[in-house]
Amino acid sequence: MNYxxxxxxxxxxxxxxxxxxxxxxxxxxxxxxLFVTAGVVLTAIGLYEPLVEFGGAGAEVPLTGFGYxxxxxxxxxxDESGILGALSGGVMGTAGGIAAAVIFGYLVALxxxxxxxx
Amino acid sequence: MDINRVLDKKNYQKYVKKNMPKSKFLKECxxxxxxxxxxxxxxxxxxxxxxxxxxxxxxxxxxFRSAVLIFLGAFFTGIGIYDVxxxxxxxxxxxxxxxxANSIVSPALEYKWEGYILGVGAKLFTIAGPVLVYGISASVxxxxxxxxxxxx
Numbered sequence: 001m002n003y004x005x006x007x008x009x010x011x012x013x014x015x016x017x018x019x020x021x022x023x024x025x026x027x028x029x030x031x032x033x034l035f036v037t038a039g040v041v042l043t044a045i046g047l048y049e050p051l052v053e054f055g056g057a058g059a060e061v062p063l064t065g066f067g068y069x070x071x072x073x074x075x076x077x078x079d080e081s082g083i084l085g086a087l088s089g090g091v092m093g094t095a096g097g098i099a100a101a102v103i104f105g106y107l108v109a110l111x112x113x114x115x116x117x118x
Numbered sequence: 119m120d121i122n123r124v125l126d127k128k129n130y131q132k133y134v135k136k137n138m139p140k141s142k143f144l145k146e147c148x149x150x151x152x153x154x155x156x157x158x159x160x161x162x163x164x165x166x167x168x169x170x171x172x173x174x175x176x177x178x179x180x181x182f183r184s185a186v187l188i189f190l191g192a193f194f195t196g197i198g199i200y201d202v203x204x205x206x207x208x209x210x211x212x213x214x215x216x217x218x219a220n221s222i223v224s225p226a227l228e229y230k231w232e233g234y235i236l237g238v239g240a241k242l243f244t245i246a247g248p249v250l251v252y253g254i255s256a257s258v259x260x261x262x263x264x265x266x267x268x269x270x
Binding site (some may be wrong): 001002003006007008009010011012013014015016017018019020021022023028029031032033035036037039040041043044046055056057058060061062063064065066067070071072073075077078082083085086087089090091093096097100101102104105106107108109110111112113114115 | 143146147149150151152153154155156157158159161162163164165166177180181183184185187188189192193195196197198201203208209210212213214215217218219221222223226227228230234238239242244245246248250252253254256257258260261262263264265268
């Protein structure tokens, strides 16, 4: 059941992205920025947490989930260490993912050579 | 006969114009839903593996899931498969975190010839940079608002 929920929620979030991609001709970069920001905002107003509870990874794997982790980290930071926690909490909560993106991205770019576009 | 054929041709072109983009759009949506959903289902499986086999805590599960998916996204971009998937899956391959990894590796590979500092090192952040700028900024603002509401 968890898997079905993850499939449905994740698929639905990607569907929103596809509608934006096809209908507004937004670039992928804009969609990624929009989704991460939307994830922060939706988490802040309490709308994203229920989606995570229902969909699990389906809500956490899309880039909105990255925004969710950032916002959740910032709130946790504030709870633990006050106003300075707003500054450190977001990145702290997502540090593993950010570092993984940097190191894996760097290594793959080092090892492989660019593919010619057909 | 000829007139009919012309009309048919006209109608056919109208028919094509009216229906092609729509059915293409629906197909794009279906593919985005399917591929995006499947990547998230894989994420859910990674969550289960992290929880019941590796016995990680909640923070560890999230980091494990993100790290594995980012690795897969980066690796399949490196061997040229992810971009082929992207042609069919559209947003289904862009919106999940594997797409974020793809957006990091793609420009870094493409501009590798500019060297390891301003080529690979800088271009890793062509899209990841704006994502981090807006994501982190929004989270700091959200944290400050949360702090102020808590104080009031």
